[in-house]
Amino acid sequence: MSYVEFSSDAFIAAFFLYCFGFIFYMIAIGGKKWSNRDPKAHVKRWSRIAFIVSILGLAAHLTFFFTRWYGSKQIPTSNMYEFMTFLGMAIMIAFVIIFAIYRTALLGMFALPLTIIIVAYASVFPQEVQPLIPSLNTVWLKIHVTTAALGEAFFAVGFAAGLMYLLRVVDFKQTSKAAKRAQRWVEFTLYVLIIIIGFIITVFAFRGAGYEAEFLQEKVTIDNRGQESTATNTVVYTMPPIFKPYNSVTTSMDSFLGIQKPLLEAPSWMNGVNAGRKLNTVVWSIITGSLLYGVARLLLRKRLGAAIHPYMDGIDPEDLDEISYRAIAIGFPIFTLGALIFAMIWANIAWSRFWGWDPKEVWALITWLYYSAYLHLRLSRGWQGQRSAWLAVIGFVIVMFTLIGVNLIIAGLHSYAGV
Structure with a gap:
């Protein structure tokens, strides 16, 4: 070893x-x-x-x-x-x-x-x-x-x-405006920590399942002289694509819960090679973290x-x-x-x-x-x-x-x- x-x-x-x-x-x-x-x-x-x-x-x-x-x-x-x-x-x-x-x-x-x-x-x-x-x-x-x-x-x-x-x-237990505001911000801080945990769980869950989706993205850039150039990049997702990359086509995608294609496309201003994938990761982290937070609230009832x-x-x-x-x-x-x-x-x-x-x-x-x-x-x-x-x-x-x-x-x- x-x-x-x-x-x-x-x-x-x-x-x-x-x-x-x-x-x-x-x-x-x-x-x-x-x-x-x-x-x-x-x-x-x-x-x-x-x-x-x-x-x-x-x-x-x-x-x-x-x-x-x-x-x-x-x-x-x-x-x-x-x-x-x-x-x-x-x-x-x-x-x-x-x-x-x-x-x-x-x-x-x-x-x-x-x-x-x-x-x-x-x-x-x-x-x-x-x-x-x-x-x-x-x-x-x-x-x-x-x-x-x-x-x-x-x-x-x-x-x-x-x-x-x-x-x-x-x-x-207090109900004043100042107390409620402090309560909300403390709770939001804990919620953000749970979202981070949700991100980690999501990554390992889909990695363990071997999930993969692949896209071909075209990016058009204009230089200082006004000339256009087109670059084609392959973007690989390891999570089901809620958002696919902007201006891209799906080349392969594993089915997830019966979903055969991306639900949405990343905004036009998010046209970087990995921008759509990062947005997709953030959304999945929020979904998983919110589910974890909801389960914790149900179990604790507070x-x-x-x-x-x-x-x-x-x-x-x-x-x-x-x-x-x-x-x-x-x-x-x-x-x-x-x-x-x-x-x-x-x-x-x-x-x-x-x-x-x-x-x-x-x-x-x-x-x-x-x-x-x-x-x-x-x-x-x-x-x-x-x-x-x-x-x-x-x-x-x-x-x-x-x-x-x-x-x-x-x-x-x-x-x-x-x-």
Whole structure:
């Protein structure tokens, strides 16, 4: 067995250990309500078990990282699969550091699912080792990517603590306008997380079923001299086509629930090679996520936030507010070094310029400016509590768009990451 194959086994082991760690954290927090013994002793015992299992998962994840590095002869952060697996590992490292400081068991109940989602999302992408392109083959890649991801990992922990704070302080029994507005936004945040889970489930379900549809798309472009040119591209779907590519014909399509042809065509302004496929993926993710959310609502017979809220009793909201702030405060200088300073050094080596207004560079700057504003409002304007928690939640949405949206939707020099 090669080191790369062994690393894949270690990765699977890490994923399942994270899942078990999350389950044990749920037992620690949820089980205290029906434990016949001292609730505090119950939480302490199961939290210790959950933390040990999580550490074992992190050890397996580190094994995956270093064995893949050794087997491939290059740091495994050069494409979306490798980067997202590294980000999941970095979130666990950040969680361990914050947990060692505050010893809050409930943090694991939110940080572990975030890691599991990111690790599962990474598995959507091709897992083969891909040779580094020349602009990536430098030591500054290692420094830039790893430090940027570690900074983003602390932002993720800040997001988890911020969401926990909102679930703790938002009263789902109040009926005032302000209370209802807060309830709706917390519920919408949980709904978006479920849509992401729905995306992962949809991809693996249709991949396991071997579904495929193929289209031939013509794209007409006009150059500066007014001359038209036509390019023909083959677009392959791995999900049933609700939207087919614009200006395309179906060459082959597996039947799904009796549907033999695409239902709709992507809008005319979405005429990129993969634009229709991405729109189709988004629609399927929303459908699957909405179904999951609906099933959860039927089983719980209440909003998800209202179902989670009672389990937050006994948690000091000021501690959650402090954890969220400290995590972001730790991550900000690391992100500054990795995503801006080291990135500009690497850009100068790779492309002979420090800044080029590439979409990824622009959104990294937007992320940095946002968290700069967060720290300014927190320290100078006294924005604490709910306002600070919402800023932490929104900030991580920006981080995820920088990581996923820019790589997979907006074309640029960083588009290689979406291969």
